[in-house]
Amino acid sequence: GCGTDTEDETYIIRLGHQLDINHPVHKGLVFLKEELERRSNGSMSIVIYPSSQVGDEREVLELIQIGSMGMTKVSASALESFVPEMKVFSLPYLFNNQEHYWKTLNGNVGKELLAAGQPYRFKGLGYFDAGSRSFYTTKKQVVTPDDLQGQKIRVMNSQTAVSMVNTMGGAATPVSWGELYTSLQQGVVDGAENNLPSFYYSKHYEVSQYLILDEHTSIPDVIIIGTHVWEQLNAEQQKWLEESMLAATDFQRELWAESTLESLEVVKKAGVEVIEADKSVFQESVLPVYESLKGSDLEALVKQIKSLGVEQ
Amino acid sequence: MKTLSGIIPTLNKALRVLLATMMALLVLNVTWQVITRFVLPHPSSFTEELARFFLIWISLLGSAYAFHTHSHLGFDYLTKKMQSNAAVTTAKLGYVLVILFALGVLVIGGVNLTYITFLLKQESPVLGIPMGYVYLVVPISGCLFILYGVWGLIEVKDPSNLREHAL
Amino acid sequence: MTSLVLFGVFFILLLINVPIAVSIIVATLATMLLTIDTLPALTTLAQRLAVGVDSFALLAIPFFVLSGYLMGQGGIAVRLIEFAKVLVGKLPGGLAFVNIISCALFGSISGSAVAATSAVGGFMVPAMEKEGYNRPFSTAVTVTAATTGMLIPPSNILIIYSLASGGVSIAALFIAGYLPGLLVTAFLMMGAAFYIKRAGIAADSNIEVGKFWPSLFGAIPCLFLIVLIIGGIIGGLFTPTEAGAIAVLYSLVLALGVYKELSVRDLYPILLKTVGTTAIVMFLIGASASMSWLMSYEEIPQAISNSLLSVSENTIIILLIMNLILLAVGTFMDVTPAVLIFTPIFLPIAEMLNISPLHFGIMMILNLSIGLCTPPVGSVLFVGCSIGKVSISEIMKPILPLYVAMIFALALTIIFPEISEFLPKLLGLI
Numbered sequence A: 001g002c003g004t005d006t007e008d009e010t011y012i013i014r015l016g017h018q019l020d021i022n023h024p025v026h027k028g029l030v031f032l033k034e035e036l037e038r039r040s041n042g043s044m045s046i047v048i049y050p051s052s053q054v055g056d057e058r059e060v061l062e063l064i065q066i067g068s069m070g071m072t073k074v075s076a077s078a079l080e081s082f083v084p085e086m087k088v089f090s091l092p093y094l095f096n097n098q099e100h101y102w103k104t105l106n107g108n109v110g111k112e113l114l115a116a117g118q119p120y121r122f123k124g125l126g127y128f129d130a131g132s133r134s135f136y137t138t139k140k141q142v143v144t145p146d147d148l149q150g151q152k153i154r155v156m157n158s159q160t161a162v163s164m165v166n167t168m169g170g171a172a173t174p175v176s177w178g179e180l181y182t183s184l185q186q187g188v189v190d191g192a193e194n195n196l197p198s199f200y201y202s203k204h205y206e207v208s209q210y211l212i213l214d215e216h217t218s219i220p221d222v223i224i225i226g227t228h229v230w231e232q233l234n235a236e237q238q239k240w241l242e243e244s245m246l247a248a249t250d251f252q253r254e255l256w257a258e259s260t261l262e263s264l265e266v267v268k269k270a271g272v273e274v275i276e277a278d279k280s281v282f283q284e285s286v287l288p289v290y291e292s293l294k295g296s297d298l299e300a301l302v303k304q305i306k307s308l309g310v311e312q
Numbered sequence B: 001m002k003t004l005s006g007i008i009p010t011l012n013k014a015l016r017v018l019l020a021t022m023m024a025l026l027v028l029n030v031t032w033q034v035i036t037r038f039v040l041p042h043p044s045s046f047t048e049e050l051a052r053f054f055l056i057w058i059s060l061l062g063s064a065y066a067f068h069t070h071s072h073l074g075f076d077y078l079t080k081k082m083q084s085n086a087a088v089t090t091a092k093l094g095y096v097l098v099i100l101f102a103l104g105v106l107v108i109g110g111v112n113l114t115y116i117t118f119l120l121k122q123e124s125p126v127l128g129i130p131m132g133y134v135y136l137v138v139p140i141s142g143c144l145f146i147l148y149g150v151w152g153l154i155e156v157k158d159p160s161n162l163r164e165h166a167l
Numbered sequence C: 001m002t003s004l005v006l007f008g009v010f011f012i013l014l015l016i017n018v019p020i021a022v023s024i025i026v027a028t029l030a031t032m033l034l035t036i037d038t039l040p041a042l043t044t045l046a047q048r049l050a051v052g053v054d055s056f057a058l059l060a061i062p063f064f065v066l067s068g069y070l071m072g073q074g075g076i077a078v079r080l081i082e083f084a085k086v087l088v089g090k091l092p093g094g095l096a097f098v099n100i101i102s103c104a105l106f107g108s109i110s111g112s113a114v115a116a117t118s119a120v121g122g123f124m125v126p127a128m129e130k131e132g133y134n135r136p137f138s139t140a141v142t143v144t145a146a147t148t149g150m151l152i153p154p155s156n157i158l159i160i161y162s163l164a165s166g167g168v169s170i171a172a173l174f175i176a177g178y179l180p181g182l183l184v185t186a187f188l189m190m191g192a193a194f195y196i197k198r199a200g201i202a203a204d205s206n207i208e209v210g211k212f213w214p215s216l217f218g219a220i221p222c223l224f225l226i227v228l229i230i231g232g233i234i235g236g237l238f239t240p241t242e243a244g245a246i247a248v249l250y251s252l253v254l255a256l257g258v259y260k261e262l263s264v265r266d267l268y269p270i271l272l273k274t275v276g277t278t279a280i281v282m283f284l285i286g287a288s289a290s291m292s293w294l295m296s297y298e299e300i301p302q303a304i305s306n307s308l309l310s311v312s313e314n315t316i317i318i319l320l321i322m323n324l325i326l327l328a329v330g331t332f333m334d335v336t337p338a339v340l341i342f343t344p345i346f347l348p349i350a351e352m353l354n355i356s357p358l359h360f361g362i363m364m365i366l367n368l369s370i371g372l373c374t375p376p377v378g379s380v381l382f383v384g385c386s387i388g389k390v391s392i393s394e395i396m397k398p399i400l401p402l403y404v405a406m407i408f409a410l411a412l413t414i415i416f417p418e419i420s421e422f423l424p425k426l427l428g429l430i
């Protein structure tokens, strides 16, 4: 996953991720690479492999454990199968608002979650903004959870996501990402859910009529470095990387905000009807999800995060 | 060698039954995925993942069996023109290479992969089963490749049975 | 250096008839060991072999192979072919044209070239053999015609291109693919006609046109299979991959229940045959995935294009070089990683040459679809050869005129961008 280029003594870390090069997340990673090169005077660099060239999220995480990749950017939901604590981010309406979200990520809880990967050979370096996920549908206008009744909604491969949509009243339907565009077009599913830039970049807006901004989940992206690489770095190198990460986080957050606005504009222009949702109704519909957490490992963590929202 | 010639037919039979059963289950599983979308209020969510795992098992176990039946694609252009002695040597070299590949990649690499996924407790996203069980098929098929490879190496000594044993 | 080891080891192993899949993996391993430690390298390869086939869309292969075998042995294919013969049997090479059209039709609906090869090749190759065509030619026709489905919509690979290009509308790409896809189909027919004439294949055996109604009547339940699959996909009842499982069930019902040409006992050997074909192809796909992984990791395609593109500044020469690189790399790399890697490298150059991203995408997919049918690495070729039971050296002679046909179609599309841009413009999509 890493190595020294003998000719110019540059320490190289290999980073694979899933998004294409136009995505704001990729641009954030390029910024991280340039920042690291600048701070280390060219003695360190990152080779970025975009578009799943070296594997999808789950596979690259494995390659880090195996030792042939050094870094990655994954959605916290892809980390669930490796680091159980990460399931917390898939809970609907965990955060009250943006402030609560960033207060959690930048605070102790966020730091503890980044460290929670250590036993699994992952060190979390920081978070990238991945916005909030909302529903989009092809035929039926959805305003309240009741409208989801009987609608086949494609969800990510995650038990939490399946139970969330089913609890709201929809019918969570597994469709592979590659088959989703045509599945929406032909009507195999009636809708799906994602954040705005992905709704835009995947071109799903071409075949969807309605976007409902219910913002049910806010699942951050996590930048991961393999512990085998991290432990090889000396204190100075670790510091360069951490500082670059902080700078990249701010940069990417701004890019993300711009990209979200731009995406919203484009999909509106393309004729998608954008509906503002009464989030409180949706929030109420998912209360059973929290009921079912009683007594589970996540309960304490959820309480901790919720309390951060109350203090404001 | 006696034991090997006793084991192989039994092994083949077991492998064939297992593979045919998995293929039938694969069809039923995906049909079920379609049906549940129309009859159940909540479509089954595990079928897609299960189907993919079946495919991994069928592919790797099946390719070991296909090695035994000499079904894998190759280029026979040069070996066809060879003298029989040279052809036997080349065929033997081929078997040795396949055995080395199976030992290195499938057995050593596969055991390590399985070990890491069990040790670090990775679970499949939907079914929640340890991913180690999915990857376990890699070293298993590696052992089969080696077994069939050694058997082929013993068998291929006479130029007259070369046609059958061309890889 | 890395490319030299990779391709050098690969060709030496191929020459001594080591299975292609093993040759690919061993060559990949030898190259990996130059930069990655031994245990991580071995483990990464083990993972690639498993996850290389960990894809729902790949299930189309076992399903359509199985339904093809069921149709072949269960009396379904015979009735379809009888009907087709009545329609086109008077033409020399009629069945070859039926094969090409079936592949284009099926490929266009399923969006996948390997699915089309497995579905159509399974019964068309034996049927053509019965009418006096040789197996290698029948397989060659299936393999090349199946790729047209990647251009005629819907198409998985055009969706991938849209993502990689970061802006081209999928709807526009889908419409743009029609004419080039049909152009390739037409050229393949000419290529096949050329081969048939040279090989002296006569008109298909004695067929009476008066048999139209009985043959149509006999084929109705079988024709309904086509209606069910096409209707089900277009009507949103199931995805193209799931359609494979439905095709298996419907063929089973016809073979066991209606025609009674199969008994439950016959299913076991058919399942085993399916497993055999599936495993051979999947092992190759897993192996190709390993090689593609390494080529991405070592940035080999980037290195090749950097060195070649610096040769000239002339736009026509650059366009030619880009196409030659795609043709060359397409012979080794599967089409999805090739699109993901080359789009960001070539698209900016293409735009400098005033080639629209829409046209460039169609050109690239058409180009790479040739690579899917060429040795040493081509998944459609592999599927075809395992289904048609022909070796790769046998297929080379009959497939050559078909390569030429595809290259002609590619050249025309490159020279006349209107072939891809006319329909989207007409519909106001660009």
Ligand code: NA
Binding pocket: C107, C108, C109, C110, C111, C112, C148, C149, C150, C151, C152, C153, C154, C155, C156
């Ligand atoms: Na298509």
Ligand code: NA
Binding pocket: C330, C331, C332, C333, C370, C371, C372, C373, C374, C375, C376, C377, C378, C379
């Ligand atoms: Na090829």
